[in-house]
Amino acid sequence: xxxxxxxxxxxxxxxxxxxxxxxxxxxxxxxxxxxxxxxxxxxxxxxxxxxxxxxxxxxxxxxxxxxxxxxxxxxxxxxxxxxxxxxxxxxxxxxxxxxxxxxxxxxxxxxxxxxxx
Amino acid sequence: xxxxxxxxxxxxxxxxxxxxxxxxxxxxxxxxxxxxxxxxxxxxxxxxxxxxxxxxxxxxxxxxxxxxxxxxxxxxxxxxxxxxxxxxxxxxxxxxxxxxxxxxxxxxxxxxx
Numbered sequence: 001x002x003x004x005x006x007x008x009x010x011x012x013x014x015x016x017x018x019x020x021x022x023x024x025x026x027x028x029x030x031x032x033x034x035x036x037x038x039x040x041x042x043x044x045x046x047x048x049x050x051x052x053x054x055x056x057x058x059x060x061x062x063x064x065x066x067x068x069x070x071x072x073x074x075x076x077x078x079x080x081x082x083x084x085x086x087x088x089x090x091x092x093x094x095x096x097x098x099x100x101x102x103x104x105x106x107x108x109x110x111x112x113x114x115x116x117x
Numbered sequence: 118x119x120x121x122x123x124x125x126x127x128x129x130x131x132x133x134x135x136x137x138x139x140x141x142x143x144x145x146x147x148x149x150x151x152x153x154x155x156x157x158x159x160x161x162x163x164x165x166x167x168x169x170x171x172x173x174x175x176x177x178x179x180x181x182x183x184x185x186x187x188x189x190x191x192x193x194x195x196x197x198x199x200x201x202x203x204x205x206x207x208x209x210x211x212x213x214x215x216x217x218x219x220x221x222x223x224x225x226x227x228x229x230x
Binding site: 033035040041042043045048088090092093102103104105106107109110 | 148150159160162165172173175205207209211212218219220221222223224226
């Protein structure tokens with residue numbers, strides 16, 4: 001059974017600092033997703049990583065994927081208060097032959113990020 | 118608007134009752150997934166439908182059932198409700214190219230009293 005583990009689970013940062021959230025998963029997959037969730041709200045897609053070595057950046061967030069190590073990272077640069085939220089990584093199940101059919105997502109526990117002035 | 122529509126947004130009901138949650142997927146998406154989010158269990162996959170057929174099952178209780186209709190909307194039926202069923206229920210859809218990923222609806226918050 002696929003297990004997805006994030007660390008840390010709680011992260012309290014000062015504005016302007018940098019930090020990294022780690023996402024480890026237990027079986028082979030090259031489909032890794034990062035989501036943001038504000039309290040009581042839906043999951044907002046941040047990054048879709050589909051191959052080994054993939055790196056994507058959006059604003060102060062950068063995500064990368066190492067499929068050999070079964071590890072993805074979400075790096076936060078010069079944090080600001082607006083980044084306070086819960087961040088989830090999720091691993092996509094293998095598709096059917098033909099590659100157009102998605103399988104389920106398995107989520108990590110989530111990292112609650114709080115950015116202080 | 119993510120393109121995935123869930124109704125109702127909030128539901129308060131008594132133990133032992135039955136409720137139906139509804140989801141309309143993003144246009145063009147054939148797969149619908151249901152997830153339950155609670156403080157103690159996190160985000161748990163319940164069930165997936167693809168073009169009207171059940172594709173995968175997760176930790177879905179026997180009291181829960183789902184279906185996907187020919188117009189691709191899906192319903193999640195929860196019966197004999199217990200206090201522990203109180204949670205946020207999300208629907209997501211996927212399809213098309215890999216880069217489209219999965220899109221989540223705004224969720225239905227179920228409170229069982």
